[in-house]
Amino acid sequence: MSDHHENFSSPRPATITLPSSFMTSPFCLRTTPYGGRGLFSIEPIPKDTLLVTCNSPYATVIFRKFRKEVCGHCFAYAFDAHRNAWNVKYDGQAGNGVWFCGVDCRDVWAAEQNVEGLQGLMNAAVDKLAKSMKEPKVILPYFLETMRPEDITLEVHDLAWKRIEDMYSRPGCLAPYLDELEVDNVRFIVSAIVRRYFEDTVPVKKGSSSWSALLQLQNNEIQHIRSRPYMLDSHTRIYGFLRKVMLPILQPYVKTSEMVRAILARDQGNVFGLWDMSTTGDSEMLGWSMYVSGSYFNHDCAPNVRKERDKQALCFYTTRDVEAGEELCINYVDVKDEVAQRRAELSANWYFDCACKRCHEELARAGKAVACG
Numbered sequence: 001m002s003d004h005h006e007n008f009s010s011p012r013p014a015t016i017t018l019p020s021s022f023m024t025s026p027f028c029l030r031t032t033p034y035g036g037r038g039l040f041s042i043e044p045i046p047k048d049t050l051l052v053t054c055n056s057p058y059a060t061v062i063f064r065k066f067r068k069e070v071c072g073h074c075f076a077y078a079f080d081a082h083r084n085a086w087n088v089k090y091d092g093q094a095g096n097g098v099w100f101c102g103v104d105c106r107d108v109w110a111a112e113q114n115v116e117g118l119q120g121l122m123n124a125a126v127d128k129l130a131k132s133m134k135e136p137k138v139i140l141p142y143f144l145e146t147m148r149p150e151d152i153t154l155e156v157h158d159l160a161w162k163r164i165e166d167m168y169s170r171p172g173c174l175a176p177y178l179d180e181l182e183v184d185n186v187r188f189i190v191s192a193i194v195r196r197y198f199e200d201t202v203p204v205k206k207g208s209s210s211w212s213a214l215l216q217l218q219n220n221e222i223q224h225i226r227s228r229p230y231m232l233d234s235h236t237r238i239y240g241f242l243r244k245v246m247l248p249i250l251q252p253y254v255k256t257s258e259m260v261r262a263i264l265a266r267d268q269g270n271v272f273g274l275w276d277m278s279t280t281g282d283s284e285m286l287g288w289s290m291y292v293s294g295s296y297f298n299h300d301c302a303p304n305v306r307k308e309r310d311k312q313a314l315c316f317y318t319t320r321d322v323e324a325g326e327e328l329c330i331n332y333v334d335v336k337d338e339v340a341q342r343r344a345e346l347s348a349n350w351y352f353d354c355a356c357k358r359c360h361e362e363l364a365r366a367g368k369a370v371a372c373g
């Protein structure tokens, strides 16, 4: 339970333990001149090479409204199979709230993700507490009323969290109100805590990512709260809810806010949306997942890597021949969009000004056009 504070609060840790999936790869992790670390080829890599497979997410959530339509193990979407919903469930309370596309997925989920029935019991507890929530209420009004983004330093932020920890340590403090997305966020965090519990108590499957690898991911906490100060109130209510809902065996993980903060700080900017595989072009987001090794790919508006979901796994392939020394990048936004829209989206949701060559060239052309016009 003792997270190293440097790892927790600094945007990118000084020392990195590489995810095990990178050890035998044709690429390495290096510092970029523009945006932290990135993955670079160490030898020529042909088109369509599988670079890395992230076998299963460290944390994941299917939006509550899609729970009957998305398989809890392989994420298959019922509509893609021309069905309205899946009907395989786990017997008894310990499988609560999870539907499967077949008994095979149900049984693997039970063996890998629902050891001791913990995931299912937590789902049931979250649903029960969510039903009893009262009126919406802000719990950090002073923060929202007085803070300007530039005032939100790590110290100010730490103080707000300390206040919340104290508040929820008092007996009789009620569970705060959460909206639907916040309850989904609770379930995302619960999945990470249950996984961490297994990591601490039962042997983890080979090739799985670890909590210490998750902590190495870029921490976007301060940028996130500066750009949306109301999110601190949301995050602290989520923490309050978690304090109330955790089964006794998992309570040690939320006794302080450290683990919840560490997950929330990496959720923004590092997770992958779970989309249906629709070929109609109207793809819908069904939830989101954190794949630790996949989060080291930087963005480029002319990417040389594509990602493909294969059931629970996320696979990364080269889209063209890559030379030794080239950076390997995916795209975070739709590269068919205009430069201004791509940049606005990256800035709003990932907090960076894209430094890629394509943006540079398109901005230079636009600048010349304005100068000539």
Ligand SMILES: C[S@@+](CC[C@H](N)C(=O)[O-])C[C@H]1O[C@@H](n2cnc3c(N)ncnc32)[C@H](O)[C@@H]1O
Binding pocket: 012, 034, 035, 036, 037, 038, 217, 218, 269, 270, 295, 296, 297, 298, 299, 300, 350, 351, 352, 353, 354, 355, 356
């Ligand atoms: C998912 S992380 C990628 C790994 C990250 N560079 C690291 O060191 O952990 C996304 C972050 O990488 C940086 N980044 C990714 N693509 C970028 C780009 N095209 N231009 C500038 N920064 C970028 C930004 O800081 C962004 O928030």
